[in-house]
Amino acid sequence: MNRRLLFDCVNEILSVRCVYYFNAGYGSWFLGLAVLQKLTAEEIYAEMTGLKVAEEWMVDELVYKEMSSPLGSWVDFKIESYEAGSDIATDLLSSLLDEMDPFAKLIREEKKEKPSTTQPEIEEEEGEGSSRGERPALLPPPRARARKEIELDHNDTVHDSAIDYYGNCLATASSDTTVKIINIGVASTPSQLLATLSGHYGPVWRVGWAHPKFGSILASCGYDGRVIVWKEGAVGQWSQVHVFDNHKSSVNSIAWAPYELGLCLACGSSDGSISVMTMRPDGEWESATIEQAHPVGVMAVSWAPATALGSMVGSGELVQKLVSGGFDSVVKVWTSVNGSWKLESALFSDMHTDCIRDVSWAPILGLAKSTIASASEDGKVVIWTKGKEGDKWKGNVMHNFEAPAWRVSWSLTGNILSVVAGDGDVTLWKEASDGQWEKVTKVEP
């Protein structure tokens, strides 16, 4: 009987001490053997007396002792957290891989879609894919997979549209003097009109969303010369925070500055000047004006990214630069020096022979150059690049569309440019390794 008890005790001790090692593979097993060899009789005796004392312990102490292991006590949830961590790691890795390999993701999606046939927005593309003989048969053609028509209620032409930072809301500006806010969050549900903002007396030309860190704020500008800043209080309830009417004629373009510069808005007008409004901490707005920026009228303004080229994040030096394009076919870059704006360089060229319709400064990608795209009525889109400070801007015609180029827009990571020309032909462009720009795809209207 005693021998049986002794045997059980030794078994118990061994399992407590050494199970960890012996469950986990060869390396640990080896370690476990070493541990075993070191185990002396005295230790076993000490454990046994410990076990005997355990009679007097309370239940939870017993449970606590039982459930502990060399890895730590069970209430620490170390094992659970380890497991959760490894789940997250696998998810991250798979999403990164998905981005790197759209083919694999699409194959997976197709497998999921086959059982459900009620997805009207997804276009059928297998036919086109198979007609391209030189491509491997399975690869899908490079086109958007999902497109959605948005039901609008505007009574007149739409002149601008902008998606907010979260990708949920769309604001549209129209000649019927209103701005409409539409919810576009989920791809499969129909869009829903959230609000209609009236306050302009003439056609509204542009809208722009401010950075969400300032709240849900939208600015609109129009033919009546007014710039209105709207703020959403309760969901769907918008009110005018501020109205600027210092411009005497049509304000053609507005652009919010990068959030690092505060809540700051640049407005370009037909009277030839650009005004920059900044909100002070007390809620009042102060304005600075660049007079006679383009005497025949300013058509487009755009801000440079706030961090300087090649600098580390948070290095302190904020870049305050603005690019503007006007009816005089010139693109001008302005910089703020001690609070007042000065012309840094005027990008004259023989390339643009007609009014500039849109300019856009590319978001920094970590590349060592600043890039501006300008689109003009003569059909050309020119890409201007500058290396470091002190270099001159160099311009290259990206493409001649043979029809007025209306808008250019950089993707948020800065490497794809969308150009809209003529009657609504949207094309996407990317820079190839040799510096030439090539068309990635044409988005079918």
Add this chain to the structure above:
Amino acid sequence: MACIKSAQRAALTALAPEAPYLAAGTMSGAVDMLFSASANIEIFGLDFQSDSPDLPLLASAPSADRFNRLSWSRPGATDGGSFSLGLLAGGLSDGSVAVWNPLSMISSEGKAEDAMVARLEKHTGPVCGLEFSELTPNRLASGADEGELCIWDLKNPSEPVVFPPLKSVGSSAQAEISYLTWNPKFQHILATASSNGMTVVWDLRSQKPLTSFSDSNRRNCSVLQWNPDLSTQLIVASDDDNSPSLRVWDVRKTISPVREFVGHSKGVIAMSWCPYDSSFLLTCSKDNRTICWDTVSGEIMSELPASSNGNFDIHWYRKIPGVVAASSFDVKIGLYNLEFSGLYAAGESAIGAPARPRAPAPKWLKCPTGASFGFGGKLVSFHQVAPTQGTQVATSEVSLLGHFPVAYCVGTLGWNF
């Protein structure tokens, strides 16, 4: 609305249709401080990229007499590369029409005498009606005393060909022609206005007047312009101080005018209908006001800054919408940016009611299509849709396109290899 650029000249102007130049010919009847009788034709460069307020003088040539009218043809008037800027013609007070080659004027800068390529002598009195046809740039129409209208073919400028002169007789007889202009859509139709109040629309294919009309008072007509969009409509202005009127006529119905624009207090001496947006019309009057009208509603949209002396010539600059060239009695040629300020109806709305803008926005400010990126690779685009039956106004379609993964395009480039 400031004057962007100016030059000190008392001259009639003509803007080159497709190049950034302005021609100025000394105006007949202008007397300067020195009582000089010289007359010349000058070409200024229009460079809106520079900030300088002065117009740079590029070329100058003497002229036999002072000018009553100036017209610049489109390129393509004559064969040969030496006429790539077209031809510049001036109607002189001595009854002749002088034709210059602007390209050789600008490029040679010194041998300006060689630049005059032709001198067309056919008329007797001052040539006040002169215009190159836009649709057939080698055709020049000139009109002077006794209602005489001549059509010249300047394909070979050193040997100009003239068609038999046209004269309207009888009840539609005209006294001296004060203005003539070609129809913007039909190349064989021409309209002439005369100081005896008779306006004649000519059909050159049949060499006869198509129709003629005048209003009941037979007022002195000074200028007329065709509607750039509606080819049967034209507007006739009178420079009679007692009843200055701007009347819009439709040639299909010449009994009475379609409408009248009221606003000037003295006679109108110059007028220009905006060629790229037919809702705007500029008129200059002896009451020293230069008014921009909204032709749809008939209301006054905007005015050039008032000056002590009015303008006598006005032209829209086609290359930059909203820019006009005006010659003033102040011995100044100015280029202005029409900003359409003063949008709100003055004083008529009740306190608290929102003021309405007077007229719809100019076409050149409207952007019909666009696209922008959003977070998550979404792209939203919109384009205009033609008006459906029954509605007047075009609407737009907005589409949301997604989803463009970031490294999407790296993959597509790889497939091309």
